[in-house]
Amino acid sequence: MPNDYSGLRWSVATASLSMNPIHDIYTKFDALQKAGFTYTEAERWLVLCSKLGVEQIQVGSNDYAEANAPDEKTADDLRWLAEYASKLSPPVKIAYESWCFSERVNTFEHTWKIVQIADHPNLGLCLDTAHPPLAPEYGWNPTTGEGWTAAISADSIGRVKAVPKGKDLSQTTTLSGLPLDDLYLLSEKNAGESAKDGNDMGHANALQTFKAVLDQGWSGIVMFEFFEVLRMSPADPNIPYKYANGAALSEKRLLEALQK
Template sequence: MAYYPVIMSASLGRGWLHDFDFKMDEAAKAGFKGVEIFYEDLDYVARKIAGNDNPNADQLLEATKHCYDACERNGLEIIGLQPFLFYEGLVDRDQHDKLIEKLKLWFKIVKILKTNTIQIPANFLPANELTGDLNIIAKDLQQVADMGAMEEPPIRFAYENLCWSTFVDTWEMLWKVTKLVDRPNFGVCLDTFNIAGRVWADPSLATGKTLNADADLKDSIERMVKEIDVRKVFYIQVVDAERLNSPLVKGHPFYVEGNPARMNWSRNARTFMYETDRGAYLPVEDVAKAIIFGLGYKGPVSMELFSRTMAEEGEHVPREHAQRGIASWKKLVDRLGL
């Protein structure tokens, strides 16, 4: 298995501003070999088909077929669908049941996309809406894994810690839950931003770094190499983020009352790796090296991006993001000798 560059569909611009087909054209022209499909993109295509903001299931599946055809035409492998949000550990079990019903529709979607992976970001709802009991969290995830295993072909799940998730915000917690789930079709997505953005960076501080950033990251990635089974790493995402000019606290342009600073930072100010001209400053290459060389990971490498730049208008936006992403990939290949 070799390394190959993937980009997330949303990384090329917001769905309501940028045509999906055009984004896939630009991704392929830039040199990407695959794409992560963001559910939001399917939804916006479905809205166009429906002519309103409430497409039904059939219109969503029609939109999915349209998006698959756009990827197929461009020779883009679809490595997964994301994000299946706010699922595990819910206190409200009626909402849990509603999401299980929603997942049945997602199974139909991934089959049309001819992929086998659904990504679940670790829940980041307020703590009073969730349980921190890892056994309950694992039981919820076992339920979807068992459902996926019964599909033909089987569907697998890539669980991802977000650096602002309520309980599963580090790779350590991610791996602990994954071991508790203990299902062959349940693994992880490792993201350089979410790993370094939690243990090394803190956008709410003037330094942009945690107190013992360098030592803590070094210790963390050394333990990661020893503990994580690479067979459970379904794919990886490599991305950086901006060093902000001022702490992300009340009064900052990115500040949103009630949201964790890292969430607001992630939504507004990620960059591709090596984009120092855009403020990139995280030691994400160290994390990537640990995953690729330490763990021995091989497979798709996704250049996933969220940024305010994605909401700009104009055809230049998907084109520039695709070109920036592939430039980051090429530099990664060169520096790591992939």
């Protein structure tokens, strides 16, 4: 592994980069732990992120159908991640996120429960604005792409706007009455309909959602995730550059719109 990351470090720090390279490692532990492979894999990613200046890693709930480990096992593995990452210099925070297409852990209430079981100061909750509205518990079917409605998205934004002005979001509660004291990361994704073809650019209320969060006093880290699989699939070597520039332009326009 190279030792000189100075060129990348500046770019990462400027972009406030978060990474999601190890979302499913904890349910591989039972099969691979004897060889120590999975821990080693995680250690290498965490060391790399620390050297790059990445402040935190987003760990999504496992979407493998075979991922049936009990919550206590998942909490143990996340606690190990958090402890190892906390000892790096600089340390890297671990933020656990629910994925709506996970078989078991597909609501943010469930991920929050696991975070509480793990009970580590370097482990927090990642609240994604797409996955909660698209969770099966709320009507969405990840296998068919059906069940999502504009009303669900609007209701999600409405719950944010209902937070009393001047009150920090970390002092509020989730829909189930759980506190959000360990909320590290609020990320904005496309919570609209699935893309049907190359001309369907989605229907995300990115500006409205982002503004609603900021208006309620949120001052923590915000991560923008840019996805557009259909047009990124062709074997075009210029695609990474095109979409890096496109992502930067999208962020610039979003921030400009917030000033109006």
